[in-house]
Amino acid sequence: MDIQKTAREIGLFETAINLAKVSNSLDVMKKVGDSMPLPDTDIRERVECISKWLLGFGKSKYMFLTPEIALAEEMAKQSEGMEEIIIAIPCDMETETKERLKCNLPHGIIVTVLEEPFFPDTFFPGNGMLVICGYLGGERAMILPDTYRMIEHYSGFLGKKVFVPYVEFSMAVRYEGWMEMNPQRFSAKWRGAS
Amino acid sequence: MNDIISIEQRKLFFKGKTHKEERGFLYKLNQSASQILVAVMFVMGSIVARFFNIPVKSVMNNYSYDVLVILIVMELFTNLIAETGIMQLLAIKIAEISKGDKRLCLMMFGGMMFLISSCLNNITAVMMILPILFVLLKTLEVDRKYICVFFATILALSNTGGAASPVGDFPAIIIMTSGITSFLSYLTHAFPLFALTSVILIVVWGLCVKKQNDDGAIRELAVSNLKSQYKNIGIRFDILKWLAVVFVGMFLAWSIIPQEVFPPEIIAVLGYVIAMVICSVKKIGVGQMMDLKSVLTIASFLFFAQVISQTKILDMIATYLQCNIENPKLLVMAIMVITSLVAGVFSAGPAAASMMPIIVQLCNGPLSAQADWIAVAYAAAICAGSSLFMWSATAGFILSGKINGANIIEEEGKVVNWGVKQYFKYGIINYGIQISIALIAMAIVL
Numbered sequence: 105m106d107i108q109k110t111a112r113e114i115g116l117f118e119t120a121i122n123l124a125k126v127s128n129s130l131d132v133m134k135k136v137g138d139s140m141p142l143p144d145t146d147i148r149e150r151v152e153c154i155s156k157w158l159l160g161f162g163k164s165k166y167m168f169l170t171p172e173i174a175l176a177e178e179m180a181k182q183s184e185g186m187e188e189i190i191i192a193i194p195c196d197m198e199t200e201t202k203e204r205l206k207c208n209l210p211h212g213i214i215v216t217v218l219e220e221p222f223f224p225d226t227f228f229p230g231n232g233m234l235v236i237c238g239y240l241g242g243e244r245a246m247i248l249p250d251t252y253r254m255i256e257h258y259s260g261f262l263g264k265k266v267f268v269p270y271v272e273f274s275m276a277v278r279y280e281g282w283m284e285m286n287p288q289r290f291s292a293k294w295r296g297a298s
Numbered sequence: 299m300n301d302i303i304s305i306e307q308r309k310l311f312f313k314g315k316t317h318k319e320e321r322g323f324l325y326k327l328n329q330s331a332s333q334i335l336v337a338v339m340f341v342m343g344s345i346v347a348r349f350f351n352i353p354v355k356s357v358m359n360n361y362s363y364d365v366l367v368i369l370i371v372m373e374l375f376t377n378l379i380a381e382t383g384i385m386q387l388l389a390i391k392i393a394e395i396s397k398g399d400k401r402l403c404l405m406m407f408g409g410m411m412f413l414i415s416s417c418l419n420n421i422t423a424v425m426m427i428l429p430i431l432f433v434l435l436k437t438l439e440v441d442r443k444y445i446c447v448f449f450a451t452i453l454a455l456s457n458t459g460g461a462a463s464p465v466g467d468f469p470a471i472i473i474m475t476s477g478i479t480s481f482l483s484y485l486t487h488a489f490p491l492f493a494l495t496s497v498i499l500i501v502v503w504g505l506c507v508k509k510q511n512d513d514g515a516i517r518e519l520a521v522s523n524l525k526s527q528y529k530n531i532g533i534r535f536d537i538l539k540w541l542a543v544v545f546v547g548m549f550l551a552w553s554i555i556p557q558e559v560f561p562p563e564i565i566a567v568l569g570y571v572i573a574m575v576i577c578s579v580k581k582i583g584v585g586q587m588m589d590l591k592s593v594l595t596i597a598s599f600l601f602f603a604q605v606i607s608q609t610k611i612l613d614m615i616a617t618y619l620q621c622n623i624e625n626p627k628l629l630v631m632a633i634m635v636i637t638s639l640v641a642g643v644f645s646a647g648p649a650a651a652s653m654m655p656i657i658v659q660l661c662n663g664p665l666s667a668q669a670d671w672i673a674v675a676y677a678a679a680i681c682a683g684s685s686l687f688m689w690s691a692t693a694g695f696i697l698s699g700k701i702n703g704a705n706i707i708e709e710e711g712k713v714v715n716w717g718v719k720q721y722f723k724y725g726i727i728n729y730g731i732q733i734s735i736a737l738i739a740m741a742i743v744l
Contacts, residue, residue, distance in 0.1 A: 106707075110437075114526045122522035129515030136519070173530070198705075207383075208530045 107140045108248060108281055112194070113201050114208075115172035116237045116248075117154075120147045120270045139280045141239045143271045150296060154268050155179045157294055158235065159187070161264065165232035167192060167224060169254045172237055173210055175268075180213035188214040190227070192258070194250040195220040220254055229263030236290060240269035242276035245285045245293065252283045259289075267293040333591075339598035343605040350609045357608060362600045365692070366593060367563035371570045373588045373696075376425035378573050379541055381582050382534040389433050393524050398438055398517030401507040405500050407431060408451045412496045415459025415467070416489070417549070424456050424693040425700075432704045433527070437520040440706065444507065445714045449701060450724030451503040454685045454732070455496055456693055457646075461681040462492035464553055467692075469650035469680045478661045479673040481553055487674045492681070495735045502731060540576045544569050595695045596645075603644040620656075626665050627744045630672060631737055633660070634679040638733050641683025642690045650680055671743050678736035685728035688718040 111119040120143035126132045127142040136142070144150070155178035158166060167190040168175070176189045191209070193202060202219075209215040218224050224232070236255060238247035245267050247255070255265075267290040278284070347354050379385075392410070396402035411424075431452075435445070460467025464484045473479065479487075510517070548569035552562050577584050615636065623629040633656060641649035657676045661669040684691040688698060701716040708714050 110523045110527075114523065118526050119523070122519055122526060125522065126515035126519050129513050131512050132515045132519060135516060173526070204527060204531075208528060210530055 107136045111140065111170070111248070112197065112250060113171065113205055115168075115170050115174060116239075116270045117147070117151055117172050117174040121151070121174055124148075141241075141271050141273070141277070141279055147270065150270065151175060151178050152182075153296070154294055155182050158266070158268070159183055161233055161266075163231060163233045163264075164188060165190060165224070165227055166235055167218070167227065167232060167258075168235045168237070169251045169258075170237045170248070171205055172235070173208065175235075175237075176213060176215055177210040180210055183213065185213050188216065190216050190218050190224050190232075192218045192220060192254055194254065196250075221257060223258070227261070229261070232261075233264035233266060234258065234261060236265060236267045236285070238267065238269055238282070238285070239279075240267075240272040240293070241278065242274065243287070244276050244278075245269070245287065245290070246278065246282040247285050249281065249283055252285065255285065255289055264292065265290045269294065272296055336591075336594050336598045339602045343598075343602040346602075346609070347605045350605075352605060352608045357601065357604050360608070361604055364561060364563040365600060366597055368566045369593055369596060369692070369696075370588060371563070371566040373425055375545075375566075375570050375573060377587065378570075378577055378582075378584065379538070381577070381584075382538040382541065383531050384533055384538055386433070386528045386531055387533050389431075390525055390528055393434050393437075393521045397514065398521045400438065400440070400444060400510060401504050403434065403438070404448050404451055404507055405504045407448075408455045408496070408500045408503070411452050411455040412459040412462070412493070415456045416462040416492075424452070424697055428697070428700050428704075432700075432706065433524060435706055436704075437524045437527075439516065439520075440714075441708045442712075442714050442720075445701070445706060445708075445716055446720050446724055447503050447506050449697060449716055450721060450728060451499060453691055453694060453697060453721070454499050454728040457681045457684045457691055458492045458496045458499065458732070461677045462489045462496075464488075467646070469646050470677055473650070473654075473673050473677055478658060479670045483670045484673060484677075487670050488677060491674060491678065491736070491739055495678075495732055498735065499728065499731060502727075534580075534582060537577060537580045537582055540580075541573055544573045544576070591699060595689075596692065599645050599689055603649075606644060620659075626660075627741070630660065630665065630675055630740060630744060633657070634675050634736060634740065635733070637676060637679040638683035638686070638729070641680045642686030642729065643683075645690050646680050646684040646692060649683060665744070668744055671740065675736065675740045675744075678739070679733070682729050682732035682736060685732055686725050688721045688725070690725075694721075 107119065107123075119140070123132070123136065123140070124143045124145055124147045127145070133142065151174050155175055158175070159179060159182055164186070165188045166179070169192050171191045171193060176191075179187065179189065191205075193205065197205075206217050209217070234255075236245075236247060236251060238245055238251065240246070267285070272295070343357075344354060346352075347357055388410075392403070392406050396406055415424075431448075435448070440448075457467070461470055464470050464473070464481050470484070470488075473484065548565055551560065551565045551569075555565070574584055619629065619632055619636070623632055633653070637649060637653045640653060653676070657672060661672050665672055688694040691697075698717050698721075701714070706714045
């Protein structure tokens with residue numbers, strides 16, 4: 105099972121919610137555990153807290169570099185639906201997957217899809233922020249290669265760039281296919297403990 | 299760390315370059331196999347026609363354009379149905395019920411294939427079911443053997459389903475319009491036989507799938523991910539109900555209106571046009587994309603079969619059999635075996651057309667009282683033959699093209715291909731099971 109491919113389509117948080125239900129299984133640990141850190145069982149609460157935290161910035165546009173449908177759904181629940189979520193999708197995503205993702209956007213909030221390498225319209229530091237998702241190993245922010253590339257591509261954006269981990273480890277652990285992001289690339293990160 | 303990142307990034311940017319450049323002649327040949335096959339069939343057909351002094355113009359005058367038109371229109375119609383999102387709903391329901399169990403998936407999709415094929419056109423049924431299958435199979439961990447077993451079952455059941463009702467498949471429509479049996483008689487005689495055959499096929503192939511020795515967590519995860527992939531996709535029931543009405547209308551027209559009054563391809567075109575208008579009014583995207591390679595392949599086989607049909611070789615064989623086999627029951631069985639082999643080699647449509655006069659002759663002769671059963675025996679023989687080779691079934695190449703284009707990746711990371719070679723041994727078994735059941739049934743009832 106290519107769990108990273110699934111995460112590319114439904115987002116890390118949605119994948120983590122699904123994983124949390126079966127994370128006690130030895131099969132899952134063996135087959136998925138190498139390529140994706142298994143989430144904690146309180147992942148749903150984490151999604152709620154992160155959504156609240158993101159909305160707290162008071163922006164009208166949130167640009168996700170991974171298609172976080174779970175976060176978008178939760179933000180739709182918590183907000184009055186006035187915000188806009190822009191989901192940036194990698195340029196090398198399969199057409200079929202891209203089409204499916206475009207049809208699977210959450211309801212109750214404005215969600216638009218932006219295909220790399222295009223830039224969003226009227227997205228300024230004053231009204232928008234970039235949301236980068238991954239996991240935290242010690243103090244290291246780990247992200248998927250697509251996300252890494254898109255951070256580089258959208259590096260011209262001078263507004264807030266926040267990092268939200270779906271799972272946090274106290275030690276630095278690197279999983280297959282993940283890349284470390286330079287901490288200077290983001291302006292804030294969400295910490296579950298704080 | 300930065301060095302590692304730059305290396306990985308470079309890998310990422312250059313992953314578009316595959317090993318294709320290093321592959322040689324055999325790889326290129328394999329990639330172009332279907333195009334070569336199309337060319338060979340047309341060239342061979344022309345050579346045979348010249349050898350037997352058959353004008354190619356006369357071959358083309360009797361050419362089954364109707365099959366091609368129905369094929370194209372049905373694929374386009376399927377696109378419209380797919381746009382409503384019903385496929386996803388069915389996929390999720392089946393995935394949920396089967397809990398991702400491979401054996402149960404095979405059995406449930408097989409059963410569904412039979413039921414859909416018995417109501418709808420054979421090709422349409424396969425086209426309708428494929429998007430569901432691909433989504434499910436990609437999320438489950440499948441190997442090459444499972445793919446082969448799975449699609450061999452689907453292909454065979456699309457044939458049995460197609461033969462189970464008078465509107466299920468093209469040969470069945472030909473039988474119906476020949477006048478040897480009525481709509482209701484065919485349905486009451488054929489459906490139980492083909493339902494039994496389908497159950498046996500499902501059980502046999504189901505038993506070939508190894509029982510999974512796991513805790514079910516991976517399968518549960520696969521189903522959860524599948525549900526997430528479609529959780530916000532809405533089903534357009536408002537359009538689906540109208541498309542269903544058009545579909546029912548088309549099938550009623552196929553079964554009620556004589557072919558001479560309204561040819562089936564015209565009914566198909568009319569149905570599609572109405573469906574297209576409905577979709578446009580309801581503001582749903584009308585997809586006009588289709589795989590022309592599959593159409594060309596079938597076109598080449600129809601051409602070759604038409605040439606063979608005009609050589610009168612088959613007629614000579616049939617006359618010889620009638621003269622030499624006195625027992626009518628044995629004669630029917632012998633014709634069944636020949637018909638099945640002809641259907642296997644030249645595909646179902648041409649076999650149905652070329653062997654039909656012999657069957658009509660038989661029904662008007664010593665076995666006139668058993669005409670309904672002879673019609674079913676004929677359909678069963680064509681059905682068995684259709685499952686013999688990849689090219690035998692009208693849906694075979696379409697199915698193969700779609701599977702190969704779907705990029706299903708097995709556990710080891712290799713892309714699964716499913717073609718003539720991969721289907722061969724499964725086709726022999728499918729044929730063996732189907733023809734045996736049909737022969738036994740005819741030995742009992744005639």
